Every structure is written in structure tokens, then in C-alpha cells.
Amino acid sequence: MYSEYKRNWSTDEACWNPAVHENYPEYKKAMQERTRTSDVTYVNKLGDRFTKDLRGRITSFRYRHNDTTYCMSYDEQGQITSVSSSDGWTWTRVQTEDYSGWLVRNYFERWQVSSRECGTVIADENGI
Numbered sequence: 001m002y003s004e005y006k007r008n009w010s011t012d013e014a015c016w017n018p019a020v021h022e023n024y025p026e027y028k029k030a031m032q033e034r035t036r037t038s039d040v041t042y043v044n045k046l047g048d049r050f051t052k053d054l055r056g057r058i059t060s061f062r063y064r065h066n067d068t069t070y071c072m073s074y075d076e077q078g079q080i081t082s083v084s085s086s087d088g089w090t091w092t093r094v095q096t097e098d099y100s101g102w103l104v105r106n107y108f109e110r111w112q113v114s115s116r117e118c119g120t121v122i123a124d125e126n127g128i
Helices: 002-016 025-035
Strands: 040-043 049-052 058-063 068-074 080-085 090-095 100-105 110-114
Touching: none
Parallel strands: none
Antiparallel strands: 040 049, 049 058, 058 068, 068 080, 080 090, 090 100, 100 110
């Protein structure tokens, strides 16, 4: 019964959704997104998992020993601009005319660390 419902639901969707017809630009955009290769996940020698995007940058890293996942975002130059962890911590790079550093936050508090105190933040196959 579920398979019949699913089949009928998908045909109804195809009838009313203009994005599934070839002459609409939404269809072409959706097809390009589906055929684009996605991020690839690897495992290092310690059992940690990390994901690389198409540019070779690490976008997520999961440590095996504590099961915490970190997700990174990058700017145009390839530098890490923010890191978010699965346990509620976020690090955001702040660069203004007066200040350069990182804003560190969790659920209850926040503080700033200057670039002189923390150095460069990088992500590779061994961790962050």
C-alpha cells in the first residue's frame, strides 16, 4: 500500500511541479546540481573521518575518540572563517580595521581571542 501511495504521490508531484519539465530553467538547474560530484569522505590512520570539498578543502572533521564533529567554512582566499562543533561551540573569525581575532561562543557565554594569541587556524587530515 505504501509503494502505491508513493508512486501516486510522485506522479502527482510531476504533474504539478514545473521544475520536472525539460523546458523550464529550474529543471536544468536541478539536473546540474544532481550531476555535480559531491564532497568525499575519508578516514585517517587514527579512525577520524573528514570530508573534502571539490577544491580539496576540509569541510568537516569528526574525531573518533570523542565523537565530536567540526564543520568549517572558508573565504575566497581559502582561509577558515568559522568553525562549528557538534557540542555547541562556534569560532568565528572577526576582521575589522581595529581588531583581528576570533569570537568564541557556546550556549551560555562568549569571548574574543586576538590573532596574536591564537595564531593561524588550519584543518588537515590529522585534525584542526
